[in-house]
Amino acid sequence: MEALAYEVDCWQDFADVIAAGIGRVLLYGPPGTGKTYAALHAGTSTAFAERLICTEDLTAGEITGTWMPGREGVFSWREGPAIRAWRGADGSGARLVLDEVDRASGDALATLLAVTDSRESARWRHPETLEWVRPGPNFSVVMTSNIEELDDLPSSLLDRFAVRIRVDRPHSGALSQLSVDLREAARRGSVGPSDRRVSLRSFYAYDELRTLYGANRAARLVFGDNADAVLDALRVGALA
Structure with a gap:
């Protein structure tokens, strides 16, 4: 089956794919969007x-779980996020978000392949109870990556995710967390040439700091040598 790649109206595409019940989606593109x-x-x-x-240091135990010491030196098993998502709150499964998946390697990558497999094929043996655990019917995975090209991801992992959406604009919900006067600047600044991008995280920090220390100092703290240019852009935007 040919993989689907989207570049236009990325967030509407994502919403439609999720609404359709697609359980494996990759979001990739510029950071901070x-x-x-x-x-x-x-x-x-x-x-x-x-x-x-x-x-790069992610271990299989951080994905599926690990033994943890308890009282009187007794160890017990603590399930990792992947198995918790398989189960969900009521056993029916939940969403697993894998951030910056391109950085995973080695044993962790092999484990990610196992936990993102189809519901029919995926299973995991609980080391404490010895039960076989399978993902619930509502289990889904959304992977995110800051890569620009899909070739930077392992083909074995890409094969799990037929829908791959390139993000080319910031999410409106993420923008809404900013003060109104910063939203347009953040929308424009978070995409474009990599040497000129300003991530939403930077605008979040600036928005918070300026309430305490004023716009000029907040800009210096967050944007450094580019503070004057960012402030000028914000002033122009306010006059537009």
């Missing part, structure tokens, strides 16, 4: 979402 925000909130109003941030 609200990919994680959308992955955590879209279609999860009545359920929780588990989030896992992938790093």
Whole structure:
């Protein structure tokens, strides 16, 4: 089956895909555009979402679970986010958000392949109870990545995700967390050439700091040498 790749109206595409019940979606594109925000909130109003941030040092235990010491030196098993998402609050499954998945490698990547497999094929043996655990019917996975090209992801992992949506604009819900006067500047600044991008996280920090220290100092703290240019852009936007 040919993979689907979307580049226009990315957030409407994502909403439609989630509404259709597609259980494996990849969001990729510039950092700081609200990919994680959308992955955590879209279609999860009545359920929780588990989030896992992938790093080069991520271990299989951080995905499925690990033994933890308790009282009197007795160890017990603590399930990881992937298995908690398989189960969900009531056993029917929940959303698993895999952030920056391109950074995972080694054993962690092999484990991610296992937990993102189809519901018919995926299963995991609980090391404490020895029960076989399978994902619930409502289990879904949204992967996010800051890559620009899909070739930067392992083909074995991409094969799990037939719908791959390139994010080319910030999510409106993420923008709404900002003060009104910053939203248009944040929308424009979070996309475009990589050497000129300003992530939504930077605008969040600026928005919070300026209430305490004023616009000029907040801009210096967040934007550094680019503070004057950012402030000028904000002033122009306010006059537009």
